[in-house]
Amino acid sequence: MPTVLVKDADWAVVWENAAPESGPNLYGGRHAFLKGCDLAFADDRLVFVGPRYAGAADTVIDGRGKMILPGFVNIHSHPNSEPMLKGLSEERKSRQLNMSSLYEYIFLLGRPAHDVAADPDTAHFGIADFAAYSASCQVAIAEMLRSGVTCFVDYSANRPNWLDEVARTGIRTVVAPSFRSGEWYTENGHEVLYRWNEPRGRQGLDTAVALVMRAQQHPSGLLSGMMAPAQVDTCTADLMVDAAAVARDLSVPCQTHCAQSVVEMREMFRRYGTTSVGWLEALGVLGPHMILGHAMFLDHHSWIRGPDHRDLDRIADTGTSVAHCPNQFARGGMVLEHFGKYARRGVNLGLGTDTFPHNFVDEMRWALVVAKIASADVGSTSLAEIFTAATVGGAKALGRDDIGRLAAGCKADFSLVDLAHPAMQPARDPLKSLVFSALERPITDVYVAGKQVVRDGTVLTIDLEANLAELTAGQARNMRGIPERDWAKRSPDEAFPMSLGWAGSNR
Numbered sequence: 001m002p003t004v005l006v007k008d009a010d011w012a013v014v015w016e017n018a019a020p021e022s023g024p025n026l027y028g029g030r031h032a033f034l035k036g037c038d039l040a041f042a043d044d045r046l047v048f049v050g051p052r053y054a055g056a057a058d059t060v061i062d063g064r065g066k067m068i069l070p071g072f073v074n075i076h077s078h079p080n081s082e083p084m085l086k087g088l089s090e091e092r093k094s095r096q097l098n099m100s101s102l103y104e105y106i107f108l109l110g111r112p113a114h115d116v117a118a119d120p121d122t123a124h125f126g127i128a129d130f131a132a133y134s135a136s137c138q139v140a141i142a143e144m145l146r147s148g149v150t151c152f153v154d155y156s157a158n159r160p161n162w163l164d165e166v167a168r169t170g171i172r173t174v175v176a177p178s179f180r181s182g183e184w185y186t187e188n189g190h191e192v193l194y195r196w197n198e199p200r201g202r203q204g205l206d207t208a209v210a211l212v213m214r215a216q217q218h219p220s221g222l223l224s225g226m227m228a229p230a231q232v233d234t235c236t237a238d239l240m241v242d243a244a245a246v247a248r249d250l251s252v253p254c255q256t257h258c259a260q261s262v263v264e265m266r267e268m269f270r271r272y273g274t275t276s277v278g279w280l281e282a283l284g285v286l287g288p289h290m291i292l293g294h295a296m297f298l299d300h301h302s303w304i305r306g307p308d309h310r311d312l313d314r315i316a317d318t319g320t321s322v323a324h325c326p327n328q329f330a331r332g333g334m335v336l337e338h339f340g341k342y343a344r345r346g347v348n349l350g351l352g353t354d355t356f357p358h359n360f361v362d363e364m365r366w367a368l369v370v371a372k373i374a375s376a377d378v379g380s381t382s383l384a385e386i387f388t389a390a391t392v393g394g395a396k397a398l399g400r401d402d403i404g405r406l407a408a409g410c411k412a413d414f415s416l417v418d419l420a421h422p423a424m425q426p427a428r429d430p431l432k433s434l435v436f437s438a439l440e441r442p443i444t445d446v447y448v449a450g451k452q453v454v455r456d457g458t459v460l461t462i463d464l465e466a467n468l469a470e471l472t473a474g475q476a477r478n479m480r481g482i483p484e485r486d487w488a489k490r491s492p493d494e495a496f497p498m499s500l501g502w503a504g505s506n507r
């Protein structure tokens with residue numbers, strides 16, 4: 001098997017196993033800086049990470065002037081739909097208390113009925129616009145790869161050619177086909193209603209099982225799957241329990257959106273007299289295989305002020321993971337309270353990019369800054385903790401100890417950072433330079449499973465220009481459906497006002 005050697009890297013973030021006497025550690029070790037590093041891999045695995053590789057190499061890559069980073073693990077994203085809301089949903093307020101765009105705006109995009117009727121080839125898909133979804137997903141994956149993500153969770157509705165399309169990009173993908181018993185809708189913009197259809201939820205679960213099994217057997221070797229009962233408030237108890245049981249049977253994770261809004265918390269209290277997390281605990285579905293998307297509005301949150309503040313204990317004591325996606329919520333004025341508190345309680349946290357952008361280093365910066373603001377304590381959360389969540393925290397949530405870290409035996413998923421990039425200078429602490437100043441710009445090369453997918457800042461596996469054009473056309477096509485789907489029948493510009501008014505000659 002040919003061996004590839006990255007030789008003489010100036011810096012690397014390497015994994016060190018913890019000594020047994022160092023006490024409990026969620027991850028069994030820690031990331032550490034190494035100055036002067038060789039990294040060798042054969043096929044899809046690292047065979048050496050350390051100061052000097054003495055073995056033979058078939059290919060040598062010059063690591064001088066570079067830092068080697070473990071691949072980032074993005075455990076929550078909806079790449080096929082959400083990027084189409086760019087330029088639309090960022091600043092939307094809603095009549096619902098303390099809630100931004102979720103229930104009122106997220107489903108406004110779709111093909112208008114007259115378009116669907118005029119297009120017999122795809123009419124049976126209804127408003128779903130698979131060409132736009134496909135382009136959106138490719139654009140999102142390009143953005144992830146470009147920012148050093150080597151593994152991501154694609155939490156999406158099923159669509160044709162899903163598995164082959166993501167595998168072709170060369171990124172490691174955990175396919176999460178979402179399903180649910182009920183759909184949200186509103187008739188007045190302030191009350192969230194539920195349209196229940198349990199048979200559809202059951203059918204979605206069956207489809208998901210088939211897809212997850214196909215993903216595990218995909219010839220690319222890059223795919224796996226997870227169960228994804230969409231949201232705590234849209235799944236019946238039966239569906240949630242069965243989804244978690246199937247996940248355990250298949251030895252795959254299970255992820256649901258939980259405690260993502262005040263509206264959801266109130267609905268759960270109304271229905272069950274307990275919190276979203278309390279309901280999941282009562283169903284017996286919390287545990288190390290379970291990931292809670294967001295888990296933000298727990299009973300201790302200042303917007304909730306629940307009676308006993310037990311939610312964080314419920315999560316920590318069961319070994320449940322949290323997928324934290326700060327950017328999308330922070331721009332709606334919402335914050336998790338707070339990262340340091342969750343980490344100190346022993347909760348395993350991973351990061352996700354959720355809607356857009358899918359720039360993972362940007363998400364890390366949001367996570368860090370928001371945590372410091374939310375806690376009113378600059379020392380409550382460190383860059384080391386956020387970096388841990390971005391790598392081994394996400395990996396642990398996915399049940400893996402072979403990604404998100406650079407050590408012999410792990411997958412050859414890593415990126416190279418150009419230390420000479422102006423935004424990195426002075427590179428006294430290159431991780432601080434990257435997250436606080438440079439973001440993705442100095443990330444030049446990315447490898448997944450030993451294959452190069454980004455070179456000199458260009459994603460090799462995706463035709464970005466063509467997919468951006470299709471995404472833009474798709475957004476325009478889907479915006480035409482807004483008036484017929486909006487409860488108030490607003491035009492796109494009324495539903496989603498521009499950030500500035502128009503100049504006189506444009507009015």
Ligand SMILES: [Zn+2]
Pocket residue numbers: 076077078155257293354
């Ligand atoms: Zn989500």
